[in-house]
Amino acid sequence: MKKSIFLAIIAAGSAIFLNSCKKDVEGRTDDIPALNPANIDINAGIWKPILLTGPTEFPVPAPIAVNTPEYIAQINEIKSWQTDLTKEEKDLVKYWGAGAVLRWNEILRELVAKHNLPPYQNADGTYPFPNANNPLAYPQFPFANPPYAARAYAYVAASQYDALVAAWHYKKLYNRPAPYVTDPTVQVLIPRSALPSYPSEDAVVASASVEMLKLLFPGDQDYINQKFEEHKKARLIAGANVRSDLEAGEVLGKSVAQKFVTRARNDRAGAAIGNQTLWTQLENDAIARGEIPWYSLELPKRPPMLPLFGKVRAFLFDSLTAISLRPGPPPSTGSEQMRRETEEVYNYIKNPTRENTRIVHFWADGAGTYTPPGHWDAIAAEDFIKKNFSEVRWARNMALLNMTLMDAGIVCWDTKYFYFNPRPTQLNPSIKTLTGIPNFPAYISGHSTFSGAAARILGHIIPERANDYDAMAKEASLSRLVGGIHYKSDCEVGLIVGKNVGEYAVSRARTDGAE
Amino acid sequence: MNMRYKLFCIIILWMSIGRLHAQTDIDGIMMEKNALCVGPMANFSSWKNYWEGTLKRDNLNLGTVSTNTYSIMGNYGITRKLNILFNVPYVKTKASAGTLHSMKGIQDLSLFAKWRFLQKKKWGGKVSLYAIGGLSAPLSNYVADFLPLSIGLRSKTASLRIMGDYEKGKFFSTASATYTFRSNIEIDRTAYYTTEMHYTNKVAMPDGMNVNVRVGYRSFRLIAEAVFNNWTTLGGFDITRNNMPFPSNRMNASSLGINIKYTLPPLPQLSIVAGGNTTVAGRNVGQASNVYGSVFYVLNLSGKSKEKTAKN
Numbered sequence A: 001m002k003k004s005i006f007l008a009i010i011a012a013g014s015a016i017f018l019n020s021c022k023k024d025v026e027g028r029t030d031d032i033p034a035l036n037p038a039n040i041d042i043n044a045g046i047w048k049p050i051l052l053t054g055p056t057e058f059p060v061p062a063p064i065a066v067n068t069p070e071y072i073a074q075i076n077e078i079k080s081w082q083t084d085l086t087k088e089e090k091d092l093v094k095y096w097g098a099g100a101v102l103r104w105n106e107i108l109r110e111l112v113a114k115h116n117l118p119p120y121q122n123a124d125g126t127y128p129f130p131n132a133n134n135p136l137a138y139p140q141f142p143f144a145n146p147p148y149a150a151r152a153y154a155y156v157a158a159s160q161y162d163a164l165v166a167a168w169h170y171k172k173l174y175n176r177p178a179p180y181v182t183d184p185t186v187q188v189l190i191p192r193s194a195l196p197s198y199p200s201e202d203a204v205v206a207s208a209s210v211e212m213l214k215l216l217f218p219g220d221q222d223y224i225n226q227k228f229e230e231h232k233k234a235r236l237i238a239g240a241n242v243r244s245d246l247e248a249g250e251v252l253g254k255s256v257a258q259k260f261v262t263r264a265r266n267d268r269a270g271a272a273i274g275n276q277t278l279w280t281q282l283e284n285d286a287i288a289r290g291e292i293p294w295y296s297l298e299l300p301k302r303p304p305m306l307p308l309f310g311k312v313r314a315f316l317f318d319s320l321t322a323i324s325l326r327p328g329p330p331p332s333t334g335s336e337q338m339r340r341e342t343e344e345v346y347n348y349i350k351n352p353t354r355e356n357t358r359i360v361h362f363w364a365d366g367a368g369t370y371t372p373p374g375h376w377d378a379i380a381a382e383d384f385i386k387k388n389f390s391e392v393r394w395a396r397n398m399a400l401l402n403m404t405l406m407d408a409g410i411v412c413w414d415t416k417y418f419y420f421n422p423r424p425t426q427l428n429p430s431i432k433t434l435t436g437i438p439n440f441p442a443y444i445s446g447h448s449t450f451s452g453a454a455a456r457i458l459g460h461i462i463p464e465r466a467n468d469y470d471a472m473a474k475e476a477s478l479s480r481l482v483g484g485i486h487y488k489s490d491c492e493v494g495l496i497v498g499k500n501v502g503e504y505a506v507s508r509a510r511t512d513g514a515e
Numbered sequence B: 001m002n003m004r005y006k007l008f009c010i011i012i013l014w015m016s017i018g019r020l021h022a023q024t025d026i027d028g029i030m031m032e033k034n035a036l037c038v039g040p041m042a043n044f045s046s047w048k049n050y051w052e053g054t055l056k057r058d059n060l061n062l063g064t065v066s067t068n069t070y071s072i073m074g075n076y077g078i079t080r081k082l083n084i085l086f087n088v089p090y091v092k093t094k095a096s097a098g099t100l101h102s103m104k105g106i107q108d109l110s111l112f113a114k115w116r117f118l119q120k121k122k123w124g125g126k127v128s129l130y131a132i133g134g135l136s137a138p139l140s141n142y143v144a145d146f147l148p149l150s151i152g153l154r155s156k157t158a159s160l161r162i163m164g165d166y167e168k169g170k171f172f173s174t175a176s177a178t179y180t181f182r183s184n185i186e187i188d189r190t191a192y193y194t195t196e197m198h199y200t201n202k203v204a205m206p207d208g209m210n211v212n213v214r215v216g217y218r219s220f221r222l223i224a225e226a227v228f229n230n231w232t233t234l235g236g237f238d239i240t241r242n243n244m245p246f247p248s249n250r251m252n253a254s255s256l257g258i259n260i261k262y263t264l265p266p267l268p269q270l271s272i273v274a275g276g277n278t279t280v281a282g283r284n285v286g287q288a289s290n291v292y293g294s295v296f297y298v299l300n301l302s303g304k305s306k307e308k309t310a311k312n
Helices: A002-019 A069-082 A087-097 A100-115 A146-174 A201-216 A218-237 A243-265 A276-288 A319-324 A336-350 A354-364 A371-387 A391-419 A446-461 A463-482 A488-511
Strands: B035-047 B050-052 B055-057 B065-079 B082-095 B103-106 B108-122 B125-138 B157-168 B171-182 B208-218 B222-233 B252-263 B270-283 B289-300
Touching (some): A069 A218, A087 A100, A087 A218, A100 A146, A100 A371, A146 A201, A146 A243, A146 A371, A146 A391, A201 A218, A201 A391, A218 A243, A319 A391, A354 A463, A371 A446, A446 A488, A463 A488, B035 B270, B050 B270, B125 B171, B157 B208
Antiparallel strands (some): B035 B289, B050 B055, B082 B103, B082 B108, B108 B125, B125 B157, B157 B171, B171 B208, B208 B222, B222 B252, B252 B270, B270 B289
16 A cells, blocks of 8 residues: 555654654753752851841841750651652752742743733823832733832842841851751751851842842732742751741841832832933923924823932942933934934845844843843853852842842933933834834933943953853844844943943942952 | 635735635545646735734724735546645735735645545445545745734645535535644744743644535536635634734634636636635635636646546
């Protein structure tokens, strides 16, 4: 049967064809080894905190002695967990064993991506705004756009760092060993560490994160609390912490984070949306300067994104410094240079190459994503994993990166609304874009500013990668030009401004006691 | 001769045209041994409304999304019971409003083997049963992750179809069910959110199921049929409110349409095909309407006499 043979060959061919490509999709950090720091940074208690006056601002009481019945009961709690571990429990240990700062950063990136969606318009063509007091009503709170996200990453990372500095102080002070040291019959499912276990660094990170996220993502409390409980459980069943380690860490993390919550409530971000009077004034001011003002290219026209975000209190410098970092003006909208730059954008997008499209999409980080700051967190995290940093150094580096990104966002937004410069497509509507046009003025490019800043501080943290980070930042910046989103001036000046912001983080890094 | 259009919208529901096979991988007609039928086809498709999940809406920042497809299709008879079919489309998409760039390029090569394994007289007519296997794969490095303007989804696919055809006099009905396996794809970004975060550039693509029913009139000169088609994605997720679509969305669509094929009296090797369809229900797809037209020519490659290539 010639035909049957033929069909059998087709069927076999199909099977091979499919087997070659049908696999479960695994994330890049799903299967990484447990964190096993090369250096436990035992003296990190003297590192310079960000908001805390010192590591003892929120005192941690002395732990119960390891020979008390209560402590022994806590050891037995671990043992009873360990007698019969399910696959899910082992998976929890593996997931959280990779690192507390890493996993909470990933969770935050996930929350940002989930919430980075512009609200749909009202029937009358106006737009609703999310309401923090009613976060689950549409449009859900928050709209985690790039400035919002940059600020969220910064607060979470900075609060984790301060809480860990305090934790390290008390770890060294009380020097209570891990349960598997006090009782060698306790199994340990993660790498052993010489780091004292009281208070638990994992509980500190988790608790600080949970407290910050209550403010930043109030509608996702169930999910966040589930992660919190899983994290603490993972530490117990791994034999890494007794319950009193976790409880002390939880109290400390929460107390420190509350200080950051208070700062966040008063950092002027809540007023960043502005109002119709301000939006009109921005437009009229640009006209009065003889420039074509920015207009929203969305239909219906959407109010500009967070026009007062440039007034938010930065972490690395004061408000006068923030203003001093604002670059000079873009080419006048009526100038020959602007005409040429607009034409340059048009020439890039007229017949985009596949490679340029790839670059645009790789760096787009638009609606529904973790935003450009989240992308730089992902880049950093994957490099930090290879470095085997201690949790406190992880937190310090993430805090430096994310404070830089937030402050870069502040300077960038200040610049955008100071000049209120139109997008290329506004000046030439035949410029079609390879990704969505963000709803705020062009000058200077946010991607370029974020990337220049991130590359500067990351190049300081991991010097052997500095050239790679610079190349990435340049590509991210270029992606906005070849994607039709920005003029060359926006990109070039953005990179420089970002780098200047990054210098403040580098200065801090050199003097925070960690180097 | 033997071809008609099929409106089997298999994967590219966002573009609304699907892989247009003017060829007959989904109808009850076979080419004669050594006969090759080839022809170009043009399809125009557009939609203004789409389903965001189950919510039907329009989008002022897209306006009307249109897709032009130009394909070369062919059907070769290895024997009169076993045919091989192919299709190569060039696709161009465009949005009438907003700022998003149009996309264009050569899309996926599709190949089908169509085997009529049973034919017998029954119920006063003729019953035929078919098994059809298909493969498809991208022919160019086009972008999948730019919906709704992507020209395709990039999955390699393998499909298996069982089809029955009943013919009585000049009237017929055909019904088929198809399972399509879809490979994972890679996109240009390194992380994406579905209902959870994925830190990878690989996207798991849910498989799909197709049901197709057609009834009509079939003679040597003229074929006219009405077609119902349903594509159901077996998995995937809904587009969230005011979000962009994504390749692994749960894309479902049901359409109704008509096809006409007419063979020219003076030139029986040549036939003209035209048709149209419209989407009547959907999920995470555009509510597309299509019109298409094609011309096919039959060549006899056996080197023998120009024998007839009449159906069956």
